[in-house]
Amino acid sequence: xxxxxxxxxxxxxxxxxxxxxxxxxxxxxxxxxxxxxxxxxxxxxxxxxxxxxxxxxxxxxxxxxxxxxxxxxxxxxxxxxxxxxxxxxxxxxxxxxxxxxxxxxxxxxxxxxxxxxxxxxxxxxxxxxxxxxxxxxxxxxxxxxxxxxxxxxxxxxxxxxxxxxxxxxxxxxxxxxxxxxxxxxxxxxxxxxxxxxxxxxxxxxxxxxxxxxxxxxxxxxxxxxxxxxxxxxxxxxxxxxxxxxxxxxxxxxxxxxxxxxxxxxxxxxxxxxxxxxxxxxxxxxxxxxxxxxxxxxxxxxxxxxxxxxxx
Numbered sequence: 001x002x003x004x005x006x007x008x009x010x011x012x013x014x015x016x017x018x019x020x021x022x023x024x025x026x027x028x029x030x031x032x033x034x035x036x037x038x039x040x041x042x043x044x045x046x047x048x049x050x051x052x053x054x055x056x057x058x059x060x061x062x063x064x065x066x067x068x069x070x071x072x073x074x075x076x077x078x079x080x081x082x083x084x085x086x087x088x089x090x091x092x093x094x095x096x097x098x099x100x101x102x103x104x105x106x107x108x109x110x111x112x113x114x115x116x117x118x119x120x121x122x123x124x125x126x127x128x129x130x131x132x133x134x135x136x137x138x139x140x141x142x143x144x145x146x147x148x149x150x151x152x153x154x155x156x157x158x159x160x161x162x163x164x165x166x167x168x169x170x171x172x173x174x175x176x177x178x179x180x181x182x183x184x185x186x187x188x189x190x191x192x193x194x195x196x197x198x199x200x201x202x203x204x205x206x207x208x209x210x211x212x213x214x215x216x217x218x219x220x221x222x223x224x225x226x227x228x229x230x231x232x233x234x235x236x237x238x239x240x241x242x243x244x245x246x247x248x249x250x251x252x253x254x255x256x257x258x259x260x261x262x263x264x265x266x267x268x269x270x271x272x273x274x275x276x277x278x279x280x281x282x283x284x285x286x287x288x289x290x291x292x293x294x295x296x297x298x299x300x301x302x303x304x305x306x307x308x309x310x311x
Contacts, residue, residue, distance in 0.1 A: 056080075084251035092249070095192030096168035103171035114182030116272050120190070121173045122264045123231025128170045135163045173230075178263055180272040186238065188228055188261055190217060193249040198240070198259070205239040206273040208266045218248050226256035235266035238273070 056077045063073035078087070102109060111117055139159035146152040172191030179187040184200030194217065211234045213219055213227040220226050224243060227234055238259040245255050263269045 088249065088251050092192045093165070093168075096165065096172045099172035099175045099192060100164070100168040102175045107175065109176045111177075111179060112181065115179045115187075116268075117177040117179055118263045118265060118269050118272075119174070119177050120230050120262045120264055121170070123233055123262065124170070124173070127231070128166060132163065132166050135159065135166060139163065178261070178269065180269065184273065186273065188259065190228060190230070194218060194228065196246045198238070198244070202241050202244065203238060203273060204241045206270045207237050208235060208270050209237040209260070210235050210266075211237075211260060213260070218254075220254050220256060224255060224257040226254070226259050228259070228261040230262040234260040234262050236261055236263050236269050 059077045059080055060073050063076050064070070068076065099109060108117065139156065142155050142159065143152065146155060169191055172193075176189045176191055176195075178189060181187070181200070184203065186198040186200075186203060187195070188198070189195045211227075212232055213229050213234060214232075215227070215229075218226070218228060226246065238261075240257050240259065243255050243257050245253055247253055
């Protein structure tokens with residue numbers, strides 16, 4: 001019974017979040033919310049809180065009895081009750097907004113001393129600019145033609161927030177470039193959505209290779225090749241010494257032996273990786289030995305789902 005309620009709670013969270021956002025921003029915009037709508041919303045929120053207490057409190061109490069601290073127990077309850085994809089979307093959104101603040105003050109995100117940053121935003125800059133222009137025009141037109149104050153305010157807030165998110169997504173890509181560390185390690189990023197680290201000892205080769213893969217942002221071929229495409233293109237191919245795991249933007253895990261990604265200056269990336277490889281030669285594995293599994297480490301704060309069972 002409690003498991004069915006927990007599943008219902010997850011579905012309700014997806015449905016209630018947009019409504020709660022609208023109820024918060026409307027009063028800020030000076031829009032009066034009708035009493036019936038406010039009463040229905042309050043009843044829905046109270047019902048959600050009751051469901052959350054019914055599902056979460058026994059989980060929290062059990063974790064506390066097992067010896068977890070309050071913080072550990074609270075995080076465990078959130079992981080159990082909130083879907084991984086929803087948690088990651090919320091985390092990505094906050095990171096993007098943080099990146100917009102960094103972009104405003106012309107700073108970048110976590111570039112260690114000695115690391116070289118490499119941008120990858122050139123193919124998407126024009127597309128983002130077009131999206132931004134269309135969104136601004138749509139916001140102005142709808143603000144002029146919608147006669148109902150409540151609908152006008154809701155649409156205006158949603159449109160303005162959409163403009164902010166477009167800017168934040170581009171800012172995240174600008175402020176979070178790829179990195180080649182002083183030790184030859186590689187950190188691949190796409191804004192706040194994707195982040196993995198490859199130790200220098202796990203990099204077997206690097207070359208400039210321009211490709212135009214199909215599919216979305218992150219795509220894995222049957223042969224274990226990961227494509228991290230920007231503007232449907234990749235320009236650098238990195239071979240690994242063994243298979244490695246990574247985490248997709250919404251939490252699913254995958255495995256890859258080859259990494260293909262875009263960099264605005266691919267020759268500089270390859271030169272940095274090969275120079276570091278010459279400076280720190282790797283020990284050769286014995287003939288016939290099984291290659292070690294590579295640890296591609298995502299950002300620690302990003303939740304992820306457990307790996308899918310193999311058939």
